Amino acid sequence: MGISDSGATGHFLQDDAPVTNKQVALHPIRITLPDGNKIQSSHTCNLDIPWLPHEITAGHIVPKLTHTSLLATRQFCDNGCEVTFTKNMCKVTSQGKTVLQEPRDPHTKLWHLPINPTATHETIRPDRPATNNIAHIAMNAYTMPTKQQALKYMHQTLCCPPIHTLVAAIENEQLQTFPHLTVDNVQKHLEPSSATAKGRIRMNKKGIRSTRKPRNSPNLPIPQANQVFCFTAMADKAKRTLYHDLTGRLPVMSLEGNQYFLVAYDYTINAILVRPTKDLESDTIIKAFDSIFQELKQKGFKPQLNITDNQAVTALKTYLHKENCEWQFVEPNNHRVNAAERAIQTFKNHFISGLCTTDKDFPLQLWDHMAEQAQDTLNLLRTSRHDPTKSAYEQLNGPYDFNKWPMAPPGTKAVIWESPTTRQSWAPRGIDAWYLGPSKDHYRLYKFYYPETQAIRVNGSAQFFPQHCKLPTLNPTQHNTPTPSPTNYSNP
Numbered sequence: 062m063g064i065s066d067s068g069a070t071g072h073f074l075q076d077d078a079p080v081t082n083k084q085v086a087l088h089p090i091r092i093t094l095p096d097g098n099k100i101q102s103s104h105t106c107n108l109d110i111p112w113l114p115h116e117i118t119a120g121h122i123v124p125k126l127t128h129t130s131l132l133a134t135r136q137f138c139d140n141g142c143e144v145t146f147t148k149n150m151c152k153v154t155s156q157g158k159t160v161l162q163e164p165r166d167p168h169t170k171l172w173h174l175p176i177n178p179t180a181t182h183e184t185i186r187p188d189r190p191a192t193n194n195i196a197h198i199a200m201n202a203y204t205m206p207t208k209q210q211a212l213k214y215m216h217q218t219l220c221c222p223p224i225h226t227l228v229a230a231i232e233n234e235q236l237q238t239f240p241h242l243t244v245d246n247v248q249k250h251l252e253p254s255s256a257t258a259k260g261r262i263r264m265n266k267k268g269i270r271s272t273r274k275p276r277n278s279p280n281l282p283i284p285q286a287n288q289v290f291c292f293t294a295m296a297d298k299a300k301r302t303l304y305h306d307l308t309g310r311l312p313v314m315s316l317e318g319n320q321y322f323l324v325a326y327d328y329t330i331n332a333i334l335v336r337p338t339k340d341l342e343s344d345t346i347i348k349a350f351d352s353i354f355q356e357l358k359q360k361g362f363k364p365q366l367n368i369t370d371n372q373a374v375t376a377l378k379t380y381l382h383k384e385n386c387e388w389q390f391v392e393p394n395n396h397r398v399n400a401a402e403r404a405i406q407t408f409k410n411h412f413i414s415g416l417c418t419t420d421k422d423f424p425l426q427l428w429d430h431m432a433e434q435a436q437d438t439l440n441l442l443r444t445s446r447h448d449p450t451k452s453a454y455e456q457l458n459g460p461y462d463f464n465k466w467p468m469a470p471p472g473t474k475a476v477i478w479e480s481p482t483t484r485q486s487w488a489p490r491g492i493d494a495w496y497l498g499p500s501k502d503h504y505r506l507y508k509f510y511y512p513e514t515q516a517i518r519v520n521g522s523a524q525f526f527p528q529h530c531k532l533p534t535l536n537p538t539q540h541n542t543p544t545p546s547p548t549n550y551s552n553p
Contacts, residue, residue: 072120260414419472
């Protein structure tokens with residue numbers, strides 16, 4: 062089976078396609094792909110359709126065509142046939158008779174034609190000879206997996222959230238500028254990720270599908286009294302409440318010496334904010350807490366009540382008194398009162414899933430540089446309580462423009478462009494680096510770690526090599542389209 066392709070100049074078939082008259086190509090052809098790369102044929106052959114003339118069935122074996130074979134609409138039409146595409150069928154007719162037909166694929170929504178059909182027809186003669194001097198191209202050679210790979214790429218960029226969480230965020234229009242992310246695309250083409258499970262899997266609950274026999278209970282008479290159910294709804298008046306706590310020590314110390322996360326949870330906007338910290342000293346905790354407090358204050362969400370554990374109590378009371386903010390310390394070892402405990406679990410799940418998408422050679426000592434993208438993507442998926450039509454990120458920072466601050470899967474291997482002023486004439490034009498996140502102080506630039514100098518660089522001319530998905534491509538026209546409908550994507 063092959064795709065009926067109006068963008069191919071000839072029949073290009075996979076190495077294992079059921080063909081006839083297969084011979085080593087004396088003059089292999091070079092085929093141009095959509096991304097500009099070229100692949101070469103290895104054999105000539107004919108489709109196994111004996112009632113069609115040689116000029117129509119002549120094809121080329123292309124070993125690097127790994128996904129599917131392509132049957133050229135041009136080759137049928139140039140030899141007197143008519144190719145008709147309907148909603149449910151692709152049909153090839155010649156001299157008023159149907160010579161090939163195949164139903165439309167219900168999954169890919171593409172039109173297929175058989176390479177070796179079983180039905181027989183009368184022999185057809187071509188109306189005109191075929192032209193041999195053709196610059197062969199295959200415009201749709203890798204179209205089929207693009208949407209699936211693009212969604213996988215975007216899913217990993219968002220640190221592999223659960224699919225139902227992603228769908229809920231899309232339905233609430235929290236990811237409008239992110240390419241490909243529509244409910245229909247996600248439900249049709251996004252497969253569950255092992256990274257999602259690694260960050261969120263839990264032990265099965267007890268008592269599910271139990272094999273124990275139920276106890277025999279006496280048959281008591283059913284009372285004839287009316288059953289009345291009551292409930293009460295209590296409004297939570299604790300507005301502008303900020304919870305915070307510290308995580309346990311991470312297994313690897315970062316290059317900057319960080320070992321912990323301070324995690325804060327703002328109840329009003331439902332946002333989780335994190336800061337890497339070096340230790341549990343009072344000055345370190347206050348410095349990280351001040352960074353979060355001042356950010357909320359500048360954005361118009363100054364906390365009025367802070368609930369936290371009994372860490373850095375004296376220094377924290379002094380700071381909150383200065384900021385005219387009330388405080389409440391929870392009972393030791395009581396994790397139910399401090400909502401930051403649940404926020405820590407949520408962030409850890411999200412961050413671990415992000416770590417599971419990194420390249421196997423990515424240095425884990427750079428984990429603290431991934432915190433900003435993990436925080437932003439997590440809040441993009443969370444809905445604000447202050448305005449349920451917005452994400453927690455948008456409520457705090459405004460809409461996220463993916464075209465302005467593009468992202469990639471965390472910890473991705475990359476080659477970044479090296480300026481001629483800093484390299485020799487015959488030196489490589491690019492250098493190896495590790496992607497750390499978007500540089501939000503710049504336009505369409507990324508932050509990279511350059512291992513050779515152990516420095517952080519900002520660069521916008523880069524090529525990514527993700528290990529766990531293929532990098533889709535985006536044409537120049539689609540860069541100007543902010544909607545998530547394009548089927549191709551690449552980095553600017």
